[in-house]
Amino acid sequence: xxxDTFLIQVLNGVQYGLLLFLVASGLTLVFxxxxxxxxxxxxxxxxxxxxxxxxxxxxxxxxxxILAGVVLTVLIGMALEWLLINKLYHRDHLYQVLLTYGxxxxxxxxxxxxxxxxxxxxxxxxxxxxxxxxxxxxxxxxYRLWISAVCLVLAVLMYxxxxxxxxxMMIRAGAANxxxxxxxxxNIQLVYRVIFALGVALAAFAGMIAAPVSSVFPGxxxxxxxxxxxxxxxxxxxxxxxxxxxxxxxxxxxxxxKVVEVDIGGFRVLPELAGTTIYLxxxxxxxxxxxxxxxxxx
Amino acid sequence: MASRGVRLAVLGALAxxxxxxxxxxxxxxxxxxTKVLILAIFVMSLDLLVGYxxxxxxxxxxxxxxxxxxxxxxTPQYEAASLWTSLPIALAGxxxxxxxxxxxxxxTSGIYFIMATLAFGEMLFHVFHDTxxxxxxxxxxxxxxxxxxxxxxxxxxxxxxxxxxxxxLVATLGxxxxxxxxxxxxxxxxxxGIRVNEQRMRSLGYHTFRYKLACFVLAGTLAGLAGYxxxxxxxxxxxxxxxxxxxxSGLMMLILGGMGTLVGPVIGAAAMMVLELVFQGISEHWLLxxxxxxxxxxxxxxxxxxGIVSRRGAREDPHG
Amino acid sequence: MAEPGARExxxxxxxxxxxxxxxAAVDRVSIECRMGEVHAVIGPNxxxxxxxxxxxxxxxxxxxxxxxxxxxEITGLRPDQISRLGVGRSYQKTNVFLPFTAFExxxxxxxxxxxxxxxxxxxxxxxxxxxxAAERALAQAGLRGREGVPVAALSHGEQRQVEIAMTLAxxxxxxxxxxxxxxxxxxxxxRIVELLRKLVTDHAILLVEHDMDAVFAVASVxxxxxxxxxxASGTPAAIRGNAEVQQAYLGAEEPx
Numbered sequence: 001x002x003x004d005t006f007l008i009q010v011l012n013g014v015q016y017g018l019l020l021f022l023v024a025s026g027l028t029l030v031f032x033x034x035x036x037x038x039x040x041x042x043x044x045x046x047x048x049x050x051x052x053x054x055x056x057x058x059x060x061x062x063x064x065x066i067l068a069g070v071v072l073t074v075l076i077g078m079a080l081e082w083l084l085i086n087k088l089y090h091r092d093h094l095y096q097v098l099l100t101y102g103x104x105x106x107x108x109x110x111x112x113x114x115x116x117x118x119x120x121x122x123x124x125x126x127x128x129x130x131x132x133x134x135x136x137x138x139x140x141x142x143y144r145l146w147i148s149a150v151c152l153v154l155a156v157l158m159y160x161x162x163x164x165x166x167x168x169m170m171i172r173a174g175a176a177n178x179x180x181x182x183x184x185x186x187n188i189q190l191v192y193r194v195i196f197a198l199g200v201a202l203a204a205f206a207g208m209i210a211a212p213v214s215s216v217f218p219g220x221x222x223x224x225x226x227x228x229x230x231x232x233x234x235x236x237x238x239x240x241x242x243x244x245x246x247x248x249x250x251x252x253x254x255x256x257x258k259v260v261e262v263d264i265g266g267f268r269v270l271p272e273l274a275g276t277t278i279y280l281x282x283x284x285x286x287x288x289x290x291x292x293x294x295x296x297x298x
Numbered sequence: 299m300a301s302r303g304v305r306l307a308v309l310g311a312l313a314x315x316x317x318x319x320x321x322x323x324x325x326x327x328x329x330x331x332t333k334v335l336i337l338a339i340f341v342m343s344l345d346l347l348v349g350y351x352x353x354x355x356x357x358x359x360x361x362x363x364x365x366x367x368x369x370x371x372x373t374p375q376y377e378a379a380s381l382w383t384s385l386p387i388a389l390a391g392x393x394x395x396x397x398x399x400x401x402x403x404x405x406t407s408g409i410y411f412i413m414a415t416l417a418f419g420e421m422l423f424h425v426f427h428d429t430x431x432x433x434x435x436x437x438x439x440x441x442x443x444x445x446x447x448x449x450x451x452x453x454x455x456x457x458x459x460x461x462x463x464x465x466x467l468v469a470t471l472g473x474x475x476x477x478x479x480x481x482x483x484x485x486x487x488x489x490x491g492i493r494v495n496e497q498r499m500r501s502l503g504y505h506t507f508r509y510k511l512a513c514f515v516l517a518g519t520l521a522g523l524a525g526y527x528x529x530x531x532x533x534x535x536x537x538x539x540x541x542x543x544x545x546x547s548g549l550m551m552l553i554l555g556g557m558g559t560l561v562g563p564v565i566g567a568a569a570m571m572v573l574e575l576v577f578q579g580i581s582e583h584w585l586l587x588x589x590x591x592x593x594x595x596x597x598x599x600x601x602x603x604x605g606i607v608s609r610r611g612a613r614e615d616p617h618g
Numbered sequence: 619m620a621e622p623g624a625r626e627x628x629x630x631x632x633x634x635x636x637x638x639x640x641x642a643a644v645d646r647v648s649i650e651c652r653m654g655e656v657h658a659v660i661g662p663n664x665x666x667x668x669x670x671x672x673x674x675x676x677x678x679x680x681x682x683x684x685x686x687x688x689x690x691e692i693t694g695l696r697p698d699q700i701s702r703l704g705v706g707r708s709y710q711k712t713n714v715f716l717p718f719t720a721f722e723x724x725x726x727x728x729x730x731x732x733x734x735x736x737x738x739x740x741x742x743x744x745x746x747x748x749x750x751a752a753e754r755a756l757a758q759a760g761l762r763g764r765e766g767v768p769v770a771a772l773s774h775g776e777q778r779q780v781e782i783a784m785t786l787a788x789x790x791x792x793x794x795x796x797x798x799x800x801x802x803x804x805x806x807x808x809r810i811v812e813l814l815r816k817l818v819t820d821h822a823i824l825l826v827e828h829d830m831d832a833v834f835a836v837a838s839v840x841x842x843x844x845x846x847x848x849x850a851s852g853t854p855a856a857i858r859g860n861a862e863v864q865q866a867y868l869g870a871e872e873p874x
Contacts, residue, residue: 037409039546087597093409094354095596098553101546102592109586222542226420229413237409272429279421283402286414290405484735484742491726494715501675501713502788503701503730512736 004138009255015144017251018151022206024228024235024243025158026199032238034192036088037096040103042225044073044200048207049216050111053120062125066208070201077200081193089192108218117218122211147209154202155244162240167191227254230278234285236295245293250278316467320460329531332463334568335470336527341551341563342473343520348549349557350481351513352493353404356412356545357419358521360399361392363540365522366529367426368392370438378442381456385444388526389519395422396518400511419545427537437536440529456530466527473520474560480516481560489513550592556604565603625652627688628792628822629674629705634683636669643669645846646683651792651839656814656823658837660830662867666846667826668710671794674824675707676700687792701730706790710797710826712777714769720780721765724752727787755787756780758817760809775802782810786817793823799832811835834858842867 027041048069055065084103088096124143131139162168207220214220227250235246257277285293320328340362347353365388372387373379403414426432443456454461480486488509491499499506529535538544547570555566573591577584599605629651636644644666651657659667672678674685676697684693687703701707715723728751729735729742743749756765759779764772769780778801785793799807807829814823814836827833833840840857842849844867850860857863 031409037412084593084597091596091600092354093412094348094549094553095600097354097356097412098546098549099593099596101550102589102596105585105589105592107589109583109589113583113586226417226542230417233406233410233413233417273425275424275428276421279417279424282414282417286402286405290410292410479741480738482741482743483739484729484732484737484745486738487722487726487729487742488735491715491718494717495713497677498709498713498715499726500697501677501701501707502727502784503698504735505696505698509735 004135005259008134008138008140009259010252011140011144011148013252013255014248015148015151015251016255017248018148018155019206019210020224020227020231020251021244021247022151022154023203023224024231024247025155025240026202027228028232028235028237028239028243030196030199031232033195034085034089036085036196037093037100038085038199039097039100039225040107041100041199041203042221042223042228043104043107044077044203044221045207045210045224046111046218046221047076047107048073048204049122049211049214049220050115050207051204052208052211053122053216054115056122062122062208062212066205069208070205073204074197074201077197078193080200081196085196086189086192104222107221111218119215119217121215124212143212147213150209151206154205158240167194227278230282232292233282234292236292239292239294242292242294249281253281254278320463325459328459328463330571332459332466332531333528334571335463335466335564336524336531337548337551337567337571338564339470339473339527340521340524341548341555341567342477342560343517343524344548345552345557345560345563346477346489346513346517346520348552349559349562350486350493351489351510352496353510353514354412354549355403355415355517356542356549357399357403357415357417358517358548359542359544360419360422360540361396361518361521362525362528362544363426363535363537364395364422365389365392365525366535366539367432367438369444369526369529370440370535371432373440373442373444376441378445381444381446382448385523385526389522392522392525393515393519396515397511400514400518404507404510404514416542416545419540420542423537423540423542426540432535435537437534437539440533440535443530443533462531466531469523469527470564473523474564477520477560485509485512550595552602554595554599554602556602559604562602562604569603625654627652629824630686631674632684632686634670634673634685635681636666636673636678637681642846644673644680647843647846647848648683649841649848649851651822651824653791653822654818654820655839656818656825656837657839657841658825658827658833659841659843660827660833660867661843661849664845665843667843668796669846670843671707671796671824671826674700674794675705701788701790704789704791705794706785706788706792707794708781708785708796708798710800712774712781712801714777714780714784716770717768719766719768720756720761720772720776720783721752723769723780724755724783724787725749727784728752728755728789730788751789752783752787755783758786758813759783760806760813775806778802779806779810782813791821793817793821793825795823795825795827797827798825799827799829807832 023041023045027038030036030038030041051069051072052062052065055068056062059065059068084099088099128143128146130142132142133139231243231246231250234249235242235244254277257274289295319331344355344358347355347358368388368391369379369384372384399418403411403418406414427435432438446452446454446456454465456462456465481490488499488504492506492509496506525539528539551566551570552563553566554569555564556562574584574588577587580587627650630649632648633646634644634648635642635646647670649657659670661667669678673680676695676699679694684691686692687705690703692700692703715726718726725742725748728748729745731751732745732748753765756762759782761776761779761783764776769777772780778798782795782798785795798810802810811832814825817823818836825833825837834854837854839851840854841851842857842863849866850857850863852860
C-alpha cells in the first residue's frame with residue numbers, strides 16, 4: 001500500500017471511529033448511569049439520517065435540518081423516557097432488551113410508512129464540498145475532516161460536561177449512588193430524562209452528519225447498533241474513555257479490513273470476510289480482558 | 299395453580315388434538331402446526347439458557363441457522379441427503395459452534411453477555427451473508443429433502459407433510475422429555491442454582507463456568523435440531539435464519555409464554571405465530587402492531603401467559 | 619494427639635495482605651488454625667476480618683503473602699477449588715438460595731461433593747448419600763422439621779442456620795465462619811455455640827464473631843485485628859489480660 005493511500009485510510013478509519021464514538025457514548029452513558037440497555041439506540045441513528053435527508057429538502061439546508069433534527073430528537077428522547085423507559089429502571093435487562101426491541105420494530109415500520117424503503121443520498125453542503133489535494137492523483141474531502149472535527153469537539157464538550165459541571169456531578173453521583181443523590185433533593189428523574197434525551201440526540205446527530213457520506217437506507221440503525229455493541233464490549237461499558245478507544249480501534253480495523261488483502265501461504269483471504277474482522281477483534285479482547293480494555297476488572 | 303386433575307385433562311385433550319390434527323385439518327394448518335412445534339423446540343432450548351440458567355442470550359439463532367446451513371451445504375444439488383448422516387453432522391456442527399462461542403461469551407456476564415452473544419450471532423450472519431460460500435444474501439435451496447432410509451426400508455417420508463408433522467411432533471415431545479429429565483438431574487439443579495446465586499455456587503465448590511458452558515452447548519445443539527427441521531420444512535436456508543430478529547423473537551416467545559417452564563415456550567411459540575397471522579391480516583404494517591404488542595407485554599405481562607394461570611410465577615424452582 | 623502443641627496445623631498464612639487502592643484492608647497477617655481448635659478473630663468493624671476470610675476462601679485474590687492448607691499452597695486458587703479441598707465458609711450477610719427450600723439449599727451444598735455434577739440422567743433426588751448429608755447438616759444446624767420450607771419464608775435467624783447447614787453439608791475439615799451468630803436469637807445462638815463445641819473435635823474452625831460471650835466460650839486461640847493488622851494473638855486468658863487489646867477494643871466499647 002502506498003503511503004498516501006495508507007494515510008487516507010487512517011483518516012477514514014478515524015473519522016468512522018469518531019462517528020461510532022458519538023453513537024456508542026450515548027449507549028454507554030445510558031447504561032452506565034441509568035442501568036438501561038437500549039437496543040433502539042441504533043434506530044435513532046437511522047432516524048437522524050432520514051431526518052437529515054427529508055428536512056434538508058424542506059428547509060433547503062443541511063445545517064438547518066440538523067438543527068431542527070436535534071431539537072426534534074431531544075423531544076422524542078424525553079417523551080420516550082417519560083412514557084416507557086422510566087418503567088424499566090428496576091427491571092431485569094432481559095425486559096429492557098425486549099421492550100427496546102419492540103421499539104426497533106415500531107421505528108423501522110414507521111420509517112417505512114413515513115419515508116418509504118428507498119435508499120437516498122444527501123448532498124454535502126457547498127461550503128464543505130471542497131477537497132484537499134494530497135498528491136497529483138489523490139484528494140481528501142473536506143466534509144470528512146469536518147465530521148471528525150465536530151465529533152472531537154463534541155467529545156471534549158462531553159468530557160467537560162461530565163467532569164466540570166453541576167449536571168456532570170449529578171451524573172457521576174447518580175451512577176455511583178442513586179439513593180444518596182435522591183436524598184440530597186436532586187431530581188434524579190429529571191437528570192435521567194435529560195441523559196436519555198442526550199443519548200438519543202447524539203445518536204441522531206451522528207446519523208445526520210453521516211448521511212452525506214454513508215447514504216440513507218433501511219436497516220442502517222441495526223447495523224450501527226451491533227457495531228456499537230462491539231465497541232462497548234471492547235472498550236468496557238460505562239466508560240467514555242473506553243467508548244473512545246473502542247470506537248477508534250473498530251473504525252481503523254473495519255476500514256483497513258476492507259482494503260487490505262491478506263495473503264496467508266498463498267491463499268488470499270476473501271475480502272468478502274472483511275465484515276467479520278471487528279468480531280474477531282472482539283473475540284480476542286474477550287479472551288484477553290473479558291471486562292473490556294477500560295472496564296473495571298471484576 | 300390448576301389442580302392436577304384439570305391439568306391432566308387439558309394435557310390429554312391437547313395430546314388427542316395434536317395426534318388427530320393431520321387427519322382433520324388442511325395442509326396449511328398442519329404445516330403451521332409443524333412450524334410452531336419447530337419454534338417450540340428452539341424456544342425451549344433458549345429457555346434452558348435464559349429461564350433456567352439466567353443467561354440472557356441475544357444470539358441464539360446462530361445455532362439454529364448454522365445447523366440449517368450445514369444441511370443445505372451437505373445436501374447434493376439434485377439428490378437427497380441421508381437423515382441419519384446429515385442430522386448428526388448438523389447437530390455436531392451446532393454443538394461445536396456453541397462450544398467456541400460459549401467459551402468466549404461466557405467469560406462475560408449480564409449486559410456484556412447480551413451484547414457479546416448478539417455480536418457473535420451477527421458475525422455468523424456476515425459470514426453467510428457477505429460471502430459466496432452459501433449463496434450470499436439469497437441463501438441456498440434444498441431441492442430434495444433428506445431421506446430416512448435404513449437398509450432399504452423407509453420408515454417415514456419427509457416429502458409427505460403429515461409424516462414430517464409427526465416426526466416433528468415426536469422430536470418436540472422428545473426434547474421436552476429430555477429437558478424435563480435433565481432439569482431434575484444433578485446438572486439441572488446446578489444450573490438453576492447458578493441462576494439464583496452464582497457466587498454462592500462457586501463457594502460451594504462448583505466450577506460454574508463449566509456448567510454454564512455445558513448448558514450453552516446443550517442449548518445450542520437443541521437449537522440446531524430446530525434449525526435442521528426448519529430447513530427441511532422450508533426447503534431453503536438464508537441469512538435471516540441466523541440473525542438478530544429471530545433471536546429476539548425467540549426471547550419474545552419465551553417471555554410471552556412464560557420462561558422457566560417447559561410449557562411456556564410451546565405456548566409462546568404458538569401465540570406468536572397466531573398473532574403474526576392476525577396482525578398480517580389487519581395491516582401490511584403489521585410489524586408496527588407487533589412492536590407495540592411486545593412493548594405492552596413487557597409492561598403488563600412480565601410472567602407471560604402462563605403467569606396468568608399459575609400463581610407461583612413463571613419460574614419453577616425445584617423442591618426437595 | 620491430645621497435646622495442643624501436637625495438633626495438626628490445617629490452615630496457615632504468611633504475611634497475607636490485600637490492598638484496595640491505597641487502603642490496606644488486610645496487612646501482613648500471619649495466622650494459623652489447627653485441627654480441634656476454634657481460632658476466633660475479633661476486632662472492631664472495619665478491622666479487615668471479613669476481608670481476611672474472603673482471602674482465605676478465594677472470594678478475593680490476595681495482593682501479597684501466601685495461604686497454606688496443610689502443606690499445600692492455595693494462594694490465588696478459585697473459591698470452588700478451595701471449597702473442594704475441604705474448606706467450608708459461611709457468609710456474614712446471609713448468602714443462600716432464597717427461592718429454594720431449606721433442604722434444596724443443603725442438598726445443593728452436599729451435591730457439590732459428588733466427583734462431578736455433570737450427571738444428566740438420574741433424578742437428583744435419588745442420590746441417597748447426598749440426601750443424607752443434607753439432612754444431617756440441617757439437623758445439626760437445628761432445622762429439623764423445617765426442611766420443606768422455602769428459605770425466603772424462614773425467619774432471619776433460621777436463614778442464618780441454613781447458611782451454616784450449607785457450609786456443613788459440604789463436609790469440610792476447615793470451617794471459616796463469618797459472624798455465624800449475627801441476627802440470631804439467644805436460643806439459636808446457644809444452639810450454634812453448642813454445635814461449634816461438638817464440631818471442633820474433628821474440625822479446624824476459624825471464627826469471626828462479635829458476640830464476646832460466645833467467642834470466649836468456644837475459642838482456644840484469639841487473634842485481635844485492628845486496621846488490617848494483628849494487634850495480639852494468644853489464649854483467651856492472655857488476650858483478656860492484654861492492656862493494648864483492652865484499650866483498643868475489648869474494654870473500650872461493645873461493638874453492638
